[in-house]
Amino acid sequence: MFEILEKKQLNEQVTAMTISAPFVAKKVKPGQFVIIRIDEKGERVPLTVADFDSNKGTLTIIFQAVGFTTKKLATLNKGDFITDCVGPLGQPTEFKAPQKAIVIGGGVGCAIAYPQAKALHNMGVDTTVIAGFRNRDIVILEEEMRNVSDSYFVTTDDGSYGRKGFVTDVLKELIEKDTYDLVIAIGPIPMMKFVSKATEQQAIRTIVSLNPIMIDGTGMCGGCRVKVGGEVKFACVDGPDFDGHQVDYDELMRRNGLYREEEAHACRMEGVLNG
Numbered sequence: 664m665f666e667i668l669e670k671k672q673l674n675e676q677v678t679a680m681t682i683s684a685p686f687v688a689k690k691v692k693p694g695q696f697v698i699i700r701i702d703e704k705g706e707r708v709p710l711t712v713a714d715f716d717s718n719k720g721t722l723t724i725i726f727q728a729v730g731f732t733t734k735k736l737a738t739l740n741k742g743d744f745i746t747d748c749v750g751p752l753g754q755p756t757e758f759k760a761p762q763k764a765i766v767i768g769g770g771v772g773c774a775i776a777y778p779q780a781k782a783l784h785n786m787g788v789d790t791t792v793i794a795g796f797r798n799r800d801i802v803i804l805e806e807e808m809r810n811v812s813d814s815y816f817v818t819t820d821d822g823s824y825g826r827k828g829f830v831t832d833v834l835k836e837l838i839e840k841d842t843y844d845l846v847i848a849i850g851p852i853p854m855m856k857f858v859s860k861a862t863e864q865q866a867i868r869t870i871v872s873l874n875p876i877m878i879d880g881t882g883m884c885g886g887c888r889v890k891v892g893g894e895v896k897f898a899c900v901d902g903p904d905f906d907g908h909q910v911d912y913d914e915l916m917r918r919n920g921l922y923r924e925e926e927a928h929a930c931r932m933e934g935v936l937n938g
Contacts, residue, residue, distance in 0.1 A: 664744040665699075668721060673803040676727050677771060678737050679713065685720025687712075687750045693778040694872065694904050697722065697750030698880045701736055705746070708732050709877045709899070712751070713774040714781070722748070725774035725803075752880045753903050756870065758782065761845035763789045765837060766812070767830050767858055769850020770796055773804050775872055776849045777811070783845075784811040791843075792816070793833050795854070799824035831857050838865050845870070848907060852916050859907035869907035873898045875918055890914050 669681040687697060696711045714723035728737040739745070756779060758764075764783050768776030773794050783790045792812040796802050797820045809815045816833045817825030826833065831854070837843070838861070846869045848858040855871040862869045875898050877887040882900035889896050892909035896902065 664746060665748045667739055667741055667743050667745070670739070670741050673725065674801045676729070677725060677774075677801070677803055678728065679723060679725045679774075680736075680739075681721050681723045682745065682748065683720060684722045684748045684750075687748060688715045688717050688720045688722055691715050691717075691722065691751035692755035693782040694756030695751035695753045696880075696903065697724070697748050698752060699724070699736075699745055699749075700747040701732060701739070702746050705735075706732050707747075707878060707880070708736075709752070709880060711775040711778075711872070711903075713777055715778075725771070727771045749880070753899060754901065756782070756847070756904050758786065758788075758845070759868075760786070761788055761843075761868075763791075763841070763843045764845040764847065765791045765793065765834065765843055767793045767834065767846065767848040767850070767854075768795070768804075768808075769830060769848075769854040770801065771803070772850030772854075772872075773808065776847065777804055777807055779847050779849070780808060781811040784813075789813050791837065793818070793830045795819070795830035795850070796824075797821065829857075830854060831861055834858060835861055838862065838867060843867055846907075847871075852912055852919065855907060855910075856912040859910070859912075863908045870904050871907040871910060872903045873905060873910065873915065874903065875915060889918075 666683045671679045698707050698709050710724045713725040726733050728734045766780040790812050791814040792808045793816045795818045846862045848855045849872045875887040878884040880899045882897040887898040890911040891905050
């Protein structure tokens with residue numbers, strides 16, 4: 664059993680939870696994830712570790728309440744317990760000692776981008792963060808991102824906060840004016856695709872973190888397979904980080920949309936949640 668030590672609502676749908684998981688916290692590195700189960704009958708849900716403290720033995724997970732399990736998880740509070748927290752899983756990010764880096768987060772992807780920016784900042788790397796959101800109401804982790812970056816930019820689709828436009832608008836301006844040797848992009852697939860297209864023209868090493876359908880987290884089910892450089896990879900064991908210039912984004916979007924109809928029927932579970 665893993666105790667919830669802290670709960671914070673970041674916006675209407677996004678929640679941050681700090682849980683006690685000393686054995687995982689001792690080993691986890693930026694880029695890795697855990698799989699949780701709320702109870703013995705619950706489904707397995709992969710969640711990236713947004714932050715960790717190996718000395719205190721804690722992990723912070725940030726999630727959006729959109730499906731049955733994440734909605735149920737959001738109802739838990741400080742002092743409650745979850746049954747399982749397995750990890751760390753996946754490969755940690757290979758930073759390769761860059762001198763100047765840009766970390767880009769789109770929406771809830773900022774929760775995954777934060778530990779990357781923090782790690783680079785702690786390495787002494789000149790780190791720029793670009794965070795993109797649909798509107799001001801869903802902006803998350805602004806203070807945390809500012810604290811681990813040398814420059815911070817926020818964009819909103821509707822212009823309600825920061826700069827109106829997309830993260831790629833800021834990215835293109837930056838890489839045209841200065842030299843960067845690493846870009847990390849985490850968020851919606853189209854965002855990562857267009858970031859990678861922009862950096863490919865400048866031959867800038869680009870890392871993306873992929874989130875295909877994942878079940879067991881050990882590479883046995885094959886549900887998380889993605890095509891990278893023309894080869895089939897499994898995001899849970901080979902990733903979740905991959906070379907952004909080698910990912911087949913169109914196939915990834917098709918696979919992620921296979922169960923869209925089933926995922927849209929979370930309303931059928933409302934009685935279970937409220938019962």
